[in-house]
Amino acid sequence: SQTIHQWPATLVQPVGSPLSLECTVEGTSNPNLYWYRQAAGRGLQLLFYSVGIGQISSEVPQNLSASRPQDRQFILSSKKLLLSDSGFYLCAWSVLISGEQFFGPGTRLTVL
Amino acid sequence: AQKITQTQPGMFVQEKEAVTLDCTYDTSDQSYGLFWYKQPSSGEMIFLIYQGSYDEQNATEGRYSLNFQKARKSANLVISASQLGDSAMYFCAMRDEINSGYALNFGKGTSLLVTP
Numbered sequence: 001s002q003t004i005h006q007w008p009a010t011l012v013q014p015v016g017s018p019l020s021l022e023c024t025v026e027g028t029s030n031p032n033l034y035w036y037r038q039a040a041g042r043g044l045q046l047l048f049y050s051v052g053i054g055q056i057s058s059e060v061p062q063n064l065s066a067s068r069p070q071d072r073q074f075i076l077s078s079k080k081l082l083l084s085d086s087g088f089y090l091c092a093w094s095v096l097i098s099g100e101q102f103f104g105p106g107t108r109l110t111v112l
Numbered sequence: 113a114q115k116i117t118q119t120q121p122g123m124f125v126q127e128k129e130a131v132t133l134d135c136t137y138d139t140s141d142q143s144y145g146l147f148w149y150k151q152p153s154s155g156e157m158i159f160l161i162y163q164g165s166y167d168e169q170n171a172t173e174g175r176y177s178l179n180f181q182k183a184r185k186s187a188n189l190v191i192s193a194s195q196l197g198d199s200a201m202y203f204c205a206m207r208d209e210i211n212s213g214y215a216l217n218f219g220k221g222t223s224l225l226v227t228p
Contacts, residue, residue: 032214034215042220043218043220043221044157044203044216046215046216046217049213051211051213057211090156090157094213094214098145098207099145099147099207099214099216100145100147100159100162102159103149103156103157103159104156105155105156106156108155
């Protein structure tokens with residue numbers, strides 16, 4: 001069966017510090033991968049998606065970036081965090097036939 | 113452009129009762145998919161149910177059913193026999209076609225509280 005992992009689970013970082021969040025998927029090959037952000041009390045906002053190794057599409061221009069160095073690994077990064085980067089970050093993979101997505105446990109990021 | 117609307121910010125239901133969570137959508141696509149997700153306080157998003165626009169039957173998954181009314185562009189989630197563990201945020205989402213796959217557009221969610 002497929003599983004999706006994210007780490008760290010929680011993170012507190014100062015403004016201006018770098019960021020690296022990691023997501024890995026097991027039990028599937030060549031998945032579509034996604035990064036979403038959820039601000040407190042809000043819905044999910046799609047940040048990046050990837051259809052294959054090295055292929056990244058950005059939905060929202062910002063100081064974040066994403067990379068996919070391996071088929072089942074998706075990384076979200078920033079060189080300098082802003083206060084507005086605080087939120088709950090969710091990674092997901094999808095089934096192409098119908099499009100439902102399966103989410104990881106999320107990373108709660110607080111930027112101080 | 114797609115739009116997903118959930119007009120109920122919060123709902124209460126008594127244990128063992130049924131509850132309906134509203135979702136309306138707007139799209140110009142002929143073929144589309146609708147999803148419901150549950151987000152408990154732990155934060156993870158749990159896939160509940162899927163309805164394709166060409167599916168003639170309403171989708172059902174255990175205690176969850178989707179009341180799909182295509183002409184009215186509504187896709188309401190019905191939870192039967194509510195349990196205390198059903199207390200959570202519920203999000204309606206629509207499939208959005210992107211390069212070589214799909215993304216999901218989410219509504220703002222409805223907070224459901226099940227009371228004893």
